[in-house]
Amino acid sequence: MEIPEEIRKKALSVVQNLLPDTSKELYDREYQLFKQWMRSRFGGWSSDKVATGYVEDSLEQKIKIARKILIDSSVSVSSCDVVENGPSTGSASVFEFHKCVVHFHNK
Numbered sequence: 001m002e003i004p005e006e007i008r009k010k011a012l013s014v015v016q017n018l019l020p021d022t023s024k025e026l027y028d029r030e031y032q033l034f035k036q037w038m039r040s041r042f043g044g045w046s047s048d049k050v051a052t053g054y055v056e057d058s059l060e061q062k063i064k065i066a067r068k069i070l071i072d073s074s075v076s077v078s079s080c081d082v083v084e085n086g087p088s089t090g091s092a093s094v095f096e097f098h099k100c101v102v103h104f105h106n107k
Contacts, residue, residue: 019027
């Protein structure tokens, strides 16, 4: 569906006049500073896939650490089954990881 030119021009003028020019400049400057901070703080995540990958890696690291703790403390690893073939961020893996922590804590 095509938007008539008259409506398009009117909408554009309304949007452009929402903030005075000085406020637009201030907003743009602050927004650029915010984007720089985000890039430096979070590596410039540009999509949910990147963030999801980071969370998956983090969860996998936590599972590895939990396994090392269980092995080092002579607790049976078989009593703490972590789902490796399941989705890392799915509820099954998180639940199983939680069971590991609870099992270790109760020993």
